Amino acid sequence: xxxxxxxxxxxxxxxxxxxxxxxxxxxxxxxxxxxxxxxxxxxxxxxxxxxxxxxxxxxxxxxxxxxxxxxxxxxxxxxxxxxxxxxxxxxxxxxxxxxxxxxxxxxxxxxxxxxxxxxxxxxxxxxxxxxxxxxxxxxxxxxxxxxxxxxxxxxxxxxxxxxxxxxxxxxxxxxxxxxxxxxxxxxxxxxxxxxxxxxxxxxxxxxxxxx
Amino acid sequence: xxxxxxxxxxxxxxxxxxxxxxxxxxxxxxxxxxxxxxxxxxxxxxxxxxxxxxxxxxxxxxxxxxxxxxxxxxxxxxxxxxxxxxxxxxxxxxxxxxxxxxxxxxxxxxxxxxxxxxxxxxxxxxxxxxxxxxxxxxxxxxxxxxxxxxxxxxxxxxxxxxxxxxxxxxxxxxxxxxxxxxxxxxxx
Numbered sequence: 001x002x003x004x005x006x007x008x009x010x011x012x013x014x015x016x017x018x019x020x021x022x023x024x025x026x027x028x029x030x031x032x033x034x035x036x037x038x039x040x041x042x043x044x045x046x047x048x049x050x051x052x053x054x055x056x057x058x059x060x061x062x063x064x065x066x067x068x069x070x071x072x073x074x075x076x077x078x079x080x081x082x083x084x085x086x087x088x089x090x091x092x093x094x095x096x097x098x099x100x101x102x103x104x105x106x107x108x109x110x111x112x113x114x115x116x117x118x119x120x121x122x123x124x125x126x127x128x129x130x131x132x133x134x135x136x137x138x139x140x141x142x143x144x145x146x147x148x149x150x151x152x153x154x155x156x157x158x159x160x161x162x163x164x165x166x167x168x169x170x171x172x173x174x175x176x177x178x179x180x181x182x183x184x185x186x187x188x189x190x191x192x193x194x195x196x197x198x199x200x201x202x203x204x205x206x207x208x209x210x211x
Numbered sequence: 212x213x214x215x216x217x218x219x220x221x222x223x224x225x226x227x228x229x230x231x232x233x234x235x236x237x238x239x240x241x242x243x244x245x246x247x248x249x250x251x252x253x254x255x256x257x258x259x260x261x262x263x264x265x266x267x268x269x270x271x272x273x274x275x276x277x278x279x280x281x282x283x284x285x286x287x288x289x290x291x292x293x294x295x296x297x298x299x300x301x302x303x304x305x306x307x308x309x310x311x312x313x314x315x316x317x318x319x320x321x322x323x324x325x326x327x328x329x330x331x332x333x334x335x336x337x338x339x340x341x342x343x344x345x346x347x348x349x350x351x352x353x354x355x356x357x358x359x360x361x362x363x364x365x366x367x368x369x370x371x372x373x374x375x376x377x378x379x380x381x382x383x384x385x386x387x388x389x390x391x392x393x394x395x396x397x398x399x
Contacts, residue, residue, distance in 0.1 A: 003302055010287070010298060017289055077283025084261050084277050085302060210263060 011099030024061035031057035032115035050119030090203035105137035139191030142198035149202035213275035213349030220269035247399035275349030313345035
């Protein structure tokens, strides 16, 4: 197994063990359950707003694991040890990004099936939503990782994470919740930009945090 | 061949110049004990030697792999001691046997299946040393390796260090306590 795969496997195991994988999932389903209570049992209305509601829920769920993505590994010296072994900060960040997405992207897509039933989404809307999540969650994971690395040195990072990450995630929300065909391409483009940039942003933040 | 050399190194941290024009060179089989008061820059010196901190002046030359035992153990709390050490050993290209030998060398073999979070301060310290031993790296950088160790563990530490030096390794240690091993001293 390559060192990169070992890092991904370790982070994935930690996410499952520490709730990083389960918390967003439960939160997402909870929001999907709350919406019909708040809006009322109007099936047509729920079907209309459901897609946007689930995207908002996905966005908020993506915030939950961010605080524990990077900070514990800095405190325990794991990142120092990886750097000593010659792993670049960018490489470590890329492994963390892959593990983070695996721990919350696919589970969220599975959870969308019962959530869609709760919100009375029709077949085409559900398909569209799943494709959107497949394209958009890597971007959300990338944003989460970059913000986690940038705020890792701060004492009260919890509140700041939402303030920094949510505005940056607005493009993903707009293109993800939009029903047009061009929107999916723009969603993929935005997501790709975040995924390509995040390892470098996070790597630079980790390096700066060490000096 | 394993070597470590620092040439005219200066360290500037927290608005203070900790040291400058620092020179030291370690040839294969050589160990050095860095001594000095708290806050004088011993840990920073080890971090510079490890490549974690860039010196503001001078340069560091390393030949061979580096293993650092700092205050943080870098072992995953929820895994067993053996699994946590095996993660690093595999990254270093080692196998389970290297971990088992390192655990035996430092007297932790009976605790191999205990989760890391249940280890005491001294056991954690020894686990950190086991990670260094299992790494197979030529250059050992030990920051206060003896803190929290009992007499028996101190002997095992001294034996492990002596074995490493005899095999041509290099040790740079920072400690307030004697390590039970004749090494050159370097006052910071």
